[in-house]
Amino acid sequence: MIKYRVTLTKEERDYLLNIAQKGKSKAQRIRNAIILLNCDEGGFSDKKSNSAIAQMLFINERTIERVKKLFVEESFEMALNGKTYEISKAPKIDGEVEAKLVTLACSETPEGYARWTLRLLAEKMIELRYLDSISHETVRQGFKKNELKPWKEKRFVIPAKSSSDFIYHMEQVLDIYKRPYNASNPVICSDESPKQLIGEIRTPIPMEPSKERKVDSEYVRNGVCNIFMMVEPLAGKRIVKVTGRRTKKDWAEWIKEIVDKHYSNAELITLIQDNLNTHKPAVLYEYFPPEEAKRLIDKIDFKYTPIHGSWLDIAEIELNVLHGQCLKERMESKEQVKRAVNAWQIDRNNKSKGVNWQFTTDNARIKLKRLYPTILT
Template sequence: MIRYKITLTKEERNELLNTIQKGKSKAQKIRNATILINCDEGEFSEKVYNSTIAKVLHVSSRTIERIKKLFVEESMEYALNGKPYETSKPPKIDGDLEAKLVLLACSETPDGYARWSLRLLAEKMVELKYVDSMSHETVRQGFKKNELKPWKEKRFVIPSKNSSDFVYHMEQVLDVYKRPYNEDNPVICSDESPKQLIGEIRDPIPMETGKDKKIDSEYVRNGVCNIFMMLEPLAGKRIVKITNQRTKKDWAEWIKEIVDEQYPQAKIITLVQDNLNTHNPAVLYEYYEPIEAKRLIDKIEFVFTPKHGSWLDMAEIELNVLQSQCLKKRMENKEQVIKAVNAWQKDRNNKVKGVNWQFTTPDARIKLKRLYPTILS
């Protein structure tokens, strides 16, 4: 049986303790947080055996091992809340098709149907000649990362009623995307994502003629690193930076690198990104002298996607490509991630892989008409 070793950092322990002590989360999440705390074998370990945890919490040893496995191989988020169901095949849908699918799901249903189903959406995508064939599972995969569930009454990505704030930010982003290529004013997109670092307790034994590769059954989680993605869609250029964490300081340094190292000759840089609390130009004043902070801010036109509208950030699409093509394997340290990502980045840039964005403001005003407010008299 595979043994998964849990080693928590001080920050991770504090986060788990906060979940337990507040008591406002679901019972399952609190239980899983309690299991992870007690399974910790790191510096702050309290040395509690699985059998004791199982007895106190009235769970099976198999449940404890399953939660440890999710933590080590996936993330703390999956260990606490459970991992969504996934198929063995990756979703066969690109950014253009995804945008059309989201628009269709947010439009009125055909006559005779109360709401969209996965199969109905798949049939309609074929009927509209967006694609030759599409299964309902492909539709489900397309919605998963956007948190859109058209078969339910509540929708998370696009507001269920008119929202002037949403359409304002959406149209601002779409106006930026229709600009022609301009070397003096490049349009770039930025996003970030965590990467689990998972290592082997013992070195694997390489494959030989007539012998399979042998890997020890015990793994160790070595923490998390952060991936910054910058994409210039019209130039087919992307820059990826790996950091130890994602803080306001890391973001401020990322912005300075974009301005001074990636686009030093540009007169102004248009930067599209989501509206995380760390993505605030005011942060630059916290880490740089006022003159330097003002210089960086004056060099950038900040454009933010609407709340729950991160699907409008093309860098998010490119991050998904990076995850599926490069990072779907265990890497035990940041150096391995950097090496793999640099090779991927070089190959993509050599092939000048861009994004052919098709969703426009006129499309939005038709397909997402219900999101536009009624004019006040």
């Protein structure tokens, strides 16, 4: 076995003593300085045995031999700091190749593929001779840098590029939302949404500590019910009604209920709703005598969100809250939906304040500038 001897100069010993005494370096560097000081055979101190040094520092004797070997075969600096190893990294793609990757990811997928994957993009880059080789991990890092996520898709209602009709209805609704509260002329929003009725074939197993709730994948469909939502934003008031269907007749009866039951004392009701063909005042003449239909129409100022702009209807937003908080679970009957919705409505009205609508006409003219038509000259 080769024996390695450490002989330090006075300058080297002083340098190592400074490191060991100050204790401001890395732990490995301080440990190696102490090893070298105690192994020194240069005549400036008494040399200690490997076993004595190992016991003093609570380390293995092989560690001491490695430090001595580095001192003899490599250098003083390497013995003190340890041997460094170069980590081979895959070559990063340059700006030109990165631009081609981004362009490719934003293009249509090849026939037979619904979306781009990391591996598919890597294969396509090689096929198009952008690179001789590239891993899917390198592609992923390129996406992370450019904040691209081709595997994700966001669905939303896209309005026309430029539409005076869209702008007219949008600004009309936004102006109404700026009105102060007026009990004699309340502003209310209305919308509706379906709810599938799904029954359980097997009883779900309740959740236990460290065990999730288990629901069988099989179920039985019991039809669909409809949920009408009415919101008075400034009053923080919500009224929900569950019906068996969503027809013109159901809507007409819903309007009559709003006028005669919920807002009988109001002089005029401003009603905002989306632009469906079932939401027209003329529908009331189909299900009520002319005098009754005219009475209901005179009591309501009908306003409509633009086509592809139903997000302006606060009732639609509130329906999303209802579905998220109350209707995620399977419900097998209209009666079960009614009970759940009524409990939610009471709790929501007791806890919630009015809706603080922030988006204004001024905001729209900046953020949705592309939707405003070019002025004709």
